[in-house]
Amino acid sequence: MSDEPSAKLPRRQFLQGALAATTLAAAAGEARSARAADTTPTPDRIRAENALPGADDWQLTRVRVDAAGFRSPWIEGYCSRQSVLPGESIDIFVSTNPVRSFRLELFRMGYYGGSGARLMKTIGPLESETEPTPTPGEKNLHECGWKSTVRLTIPAHWTSGVYLGRLTTVAEPGEAYWQSYVVFVVRDERPADILFQVSDNTWQAYNRWPNNYSIYTHPKGNQGPWADVSFDRPYGREAQHQGVVNDPRTVGSGEFLPFEFPLAYWLEQHGYDVSYCSNSDMLTPDRGLRCKSFISVGHDEYWDLRQFRSVEQLRDHGVNLLFLSGNSICWVTPFEESSSGVANRIISRGGPYGASNDYAVGRERDHGPFPHRGPDEGLLMGARNVEPVNGGGDWIVTQPKHWMFAGTGVQQGESIPGLVGWEYHGQPADIPGLQVVGAGTAWQGGVNPQQWTATIYPGPKGNFVFNAATIFWAQGLSSPPGHVLPWSHWSRPHGPDARVQQITHNLLKRAISG
Structure with a gap:
C-alpha cells in the first residue's frame, strides 16, 4: 500500500457527498484488508520496527504560546479520531494565524536506537486558514468545526503506536517559523503480549485550550459536573506545566511525552511485544x-x-x-x-x-x-x-x-x-x-x-x-x-x-x- 495520503481536495469540494462516499468506501475496503492481516500473532513486530532508522529531528524547536499560556495560535491542530486502524483514514485540522503554509511530518514514537521516533511521512507544503475560536456552548464546551486540512489513510504496514504529527509553518522572508504537534494512536487487532492504553481521556480533561477551559475551570467549581470538553480541539501546552512539568515542547501532544513516553520507549528498547490503544478503544x-x-x-x-x-x-x-x-x-x-x-x-x-x-x-x-x-x-x-x-x-x-x-x-x-x-x-x-x-x-x-x-x-x-x-x-x-x-x-x-x-x-x- 502506498504511503501517500488521499489526494487533498479543494476544501469546498472536500465534503461533497458523492466524492466523500467514494473515499470512505475505499478506506473501508482497505481497513477490512488491514484488519484481516492483523489477526495473526507477530511477536517480533516491535523488534523489527525498532531496527529501522530513527529520526534525529522530531522534537519541537520553535514553540510559542499566547499570553494565557495554553495555546499556540500561530499553528495548531487536532485529529478527527483518537485512534485509527491501518487502512482507515483520519482527518487533520490545522489553523494558522497569520495564515501560512505549513509542513506536516508524521513520527511513530518508540526506541529506534535511542532516537525516540521514526519519521513515517512528510506531507506538504499544505495550505491553511485561520480558523475561528469556537463560541462556548452549554457547559462551556469548546467544539471546533474546522475544515479538514488533510486526510491521511493509514498504510497497512504502519505498526501500532503513538504517532505525533509535527506542524511547522513555512516562514516568510525575515520571519521565524513556529511548531506544534497533533497526536493520535494507530491501533491493531493482533494478539499481543502487552496492551498499552494511553490516558487520553485525562489529557483532554485537563486540556485548557483555548483559554483556561478544562473540566476543572468552570465558574461553579473545579470538581463538579459542570463542564464538558471535546476532542474536537487542539491540545494546548500540557496542562500540568505550572506545578508538575515545565516543558513548552509538549504543545499539541496531550500528556504523552512527560508521563507515558518513558514507558513506551523502555518497552520498545527491550523488544516487548506491545500494541497501543486509546481509552475510547476499551x-x-x-x-x-x-x-x-x-x-x-x-x-x-x-x-x-x-x-x-x-x-x-x-x-x-x-x-x-x-x-x-x-x-x-x-x-x-x-x-x-x-x-x-x-x-x-x-x-x-x-x-x-x-x-x-x-x-x-x-x-x-x-x-x-x-x-x-x-x-x-x-x-x-x-x-x-x-x-x-x-x-x-x-x-x-x-x-x-x-x-x-x-x-x-x-x-x-x-x-x-x-x-x-x-x-x-x-x-x-x-x-x-x-x-x-x-x-x-x-x-x-x-x-x-x-x-x-x-x-x-x-x-x-x-x-x-x-x-x-x-x-x-x-x-x-x-x-x-x-x-x-x-x-x-x-x-x-x-x-x-x-x-x-x-x-x-x-x-x-x-x-x-x-
Whole structure:
C-alpha cells in the first residue's frame, strides 16, 4: 500500500457527498484488508520496527504560546479520531494565524536506537486558514468545526503506536517559523503480549485550550459536573506545566511525552511485544482479550464505566493487569457523540468511582450532585483513590522477598527517592491474597500527610493485578530524548532506576509467560 495520503481536495469540494462516499468506501475496503492481516500473532513486530532508522529531528524547536499560556495560535491542530486502524483514514485540522503554509511530518514514537521516533511521512507544503475560536456552548464546551486540512489513510504496514504529527509553518522572508504537534494512536487487532492504553481521556480533561477551559475551570467549581470538553480541539501546552512539568515542547501532544513516553520507549528498547490503544478503544473488552497483559500508565484518572467493566472482564478471563499509574479510575467519564454525530468525542465528569467508600461519599457531598456513582475502584486495582490524592514521597519496599523484587537486591524499608507523586493510590481493598508490596507517606509540600500503598493480588486464572500507586512509575524506567523530569509538592523522582526497571521486567516476564 502506498504511503501517500488521499489526494487533498479543494476544501469546498472536500465534503461533497458523492466524492466523500467514494473515499470512505475505499478506506473501508482497505481497513477490512488491514484488519484481516492483523489477526495473526507477530511477536517480533516491535523488534523489527525498532531496527529501522530513527529520526534525529522530531522534537519541537520553535514553540510559542499566547499570553494565557495554553495555546499556540500561530499553528495548531487536532485529529478527527483518537485512534485509527491501518487502512482507515483520519482527518487533520490545522489553523494558522497569520495564515501560512505549513509542513506536516508524521513520527511513530518508540526506541529506534535511542532516537525516540521514526519519521513515517512528510506531507506538504499544505495550505491553511485561520480558523475561528469556537463560541462556548452549554457547559462551556469548546467544539471546533474546522475544515479538514488533510486526510491521511493509514498504510497497512504502519505498526501500532503513538504517532505525533509535527506542524511547522513555512516562514516568510525575515520571519521565524513556529511548531506544534497533533497526536493520535494507530491501533491493531493482533494478539499481543502487552496492551498499552494511553490516558487520553485525562489529557483532554485537563486540556485548557483555548483559554483556561478544562473540566476543572468552570465558574461553579473545579470538581463538579459542570463542564464538558471535546476532542474536537487542539491540545494546548500540557496542562500540568505550572506545578508538575515545565516543558513548552509538549504543545499539541496531550500528556504523552512527560508521563507515558518513558514507558513506551523502555518497552520498545527491550523488544516487548506491545500494541497501543486509546481509552475510547476499551469500551468493550474485545481488544484486551487478545492480549496477555493490560497496562494503565501515568495519569489515568478518567474512565467511562464501560472501560471499567471491560477491564474487569480482562482480569476475570486471565489477563494480567498492571496499573503503572496513579489517581486512576477516579471519575466516571461518560462519552458522548459530537454535535456532528461522531461517537466518543465529548467527555464530562459524571461522578466519582468508589461506591459507598468515604472518598466517594465526600466527593458527592462537597461537589455534587452527580448523575453517576461508579463502583469501588479498589476491587479492581487493589488500592484506591484517597484524600488528599496529591503529594510527593519515596516508594518504600515492604515485601522484599516477593517474586516481583527478584534480582533487585532490595531490603525491607528500602526507598526509591521521589517515585511517589504527584498523585497516588492508598487504602488497600479487602481481596483474598492481596499483598501490600510498597507503602509510605506522601506529603503536600511537607504538610497534609497521606498514606499510599502499592499492591498485588492474584486473579482467578493464575493471573495477577499490580498497582504501582504512582503517576511517576514510568520516570524510573527511562529518560527519552527531550524528556523533562516532573516534580510536585517540593518532591521529584530521580529518573531511571535499576530497581524500578528490574521490578517491571519481573512483572512483565510473569505476565507474558505461558
